Amino acid sequence: MSKRKGIFVSCNEAALCCDKSQYKEASLAEKIRLNIHLIFCKACRLYSSRNSRLTWLLKHIETEELSEDDKRIMKQNLEKQMSD
Amino acid sequence: MPTNVIDPNTWIDKYSNYLFNYTIGRVNNREIAQDLVQETFFAGLKSMKNFKGEASERTWLVAILKRKIIDHYRKSNSKKGKAEVRMQQIGDTETEGDWLEEKVADPFELNAESEIENKELGKAIYQCLDKLPEKHADIFRLKTIQGFDTEAICNEYNITASNLWVIIHRARTAMASCLENNWFK
Numbered sequence: 052m053s054k055r056k057g058i059f060v061s062c063n064e065a066a067l068c069c070d071k072s073q074y075k076e077a078s079l080a081e082k083i084r085l086n087i088h089l090i091f092c093k094a095c096r097l098y099s100s101r102n103s104r105l106t107w108l109l110k111h112i113e114t115e116e117l118s119e120d121d122k123r124i125m126k127q128n129l130e131k132q133m134s135d
Numbered sequence: 136m137p138t139n140v141i142d143p144n145t146w147i148d149k150y151s152n153y154l155f156n157y158t159i160g161r162v163n164n165r166e167i168a169q170d171l172v173q174e175t176f177f178a179g180l181k182s183m184k185n186f187k188g189e190a191s192e193r194t195w196l197v198a199i200l201k202r203k204i205i206d207h208y209r210k211s212n213s214k215k216g217k218a219e220v221r222m223q224q225i226g227d228t229e230t231e232g233d234w235l236e237e238k239v240a241d242p243f244e245l246n247a248e249s250e251i252e253n254k255e256l257g258k259a260i261y262q263c264l265d266k267l268p269e270k271h272a273d274i275f276r277l278k279t280i281q282g283f284d285t286e287a288i289c290n291e292y293n294i295t296a297s298n299l300w301v302i303i304h305r306a307r308t309a310m311a312s313c314l315e316n317n318w319f320k
Contacts, residue, residue, distance in 0.1 A: 066304060070304050106279075108318055121169060122148075126147045129176050133143060
């Protein structure tokens with residue numbers, strides 16, 4: 052990625068920055084560009100607010116995933132059964 | 136000639152989370168759900184010969200799991216009598232405490248609704264995730280719900296970082312429009 056980018060970016064790039072910032076992986080420059088873009092772009096403002104809402108929702112579900120430990124135990128049990 | 140092959144070694148990695156979520160939506164208890172999923176894998180192993188390869192592995196395992204869940208409810212139904220006896224005992228203890236105070240909902244009740252909402256939200260999210268292409272769903276889940284590093288996922292799937300962000304972007308857009316009707320008001 053070239054370092055020399057203006058402060059005005061396309062919607063595609065703004066969306067990329069927006070996605071990255073949802074995972075706290077956007078650099079400061081990217082955040083600034085995103086916010087400048089949001090000032091004049093209504094569509095991206097909408098996307099950005101939906102994106103934050105999605106992140107918020109995802110944070111609020113109970114993580115109903117099996118832990119790696121649980122999976123390992125299940126695997127061991129299954130392997131035991133297989134060898135029998 | 137079977138079109139779908141079966142390989143128990145990959146079951147846990149591939150399907151355990153899916154089956155677990157399927158179960159937890161129906162039995163509402165982590166431990167029971169986990170047991171049922173494990174039993175499903177055992178049963179699948181036993182009846183592997185009967186797998187004709189007409190359905191995908193996952194569909195086949197879900198079919199087994201459904202039977203396991205029904206069995207679970209049959210078993211717990213036969214224990215119903217005990218619960219009734221206990222209910223009656225609660226009714227008999229008139230002596231303790233001020234009844235009015237006991238009847239007033241305690242502040243924990245406030246959480247009950249949001250807890251139910253949480254469960255429904257979880258279900259909705261997993262249903263939406265199910266509609267995504269498998270690879271996108273996997274990557275999105277790893278990144279967002281399990282919080283893996285970008286780099287780790289890229290290595291795992293052998294893709295570049297910008298590839299990953301495109302996938303994430305598509306997944307997020309799809310998820311947002313899928314959840315829109317019920318959860319974006």
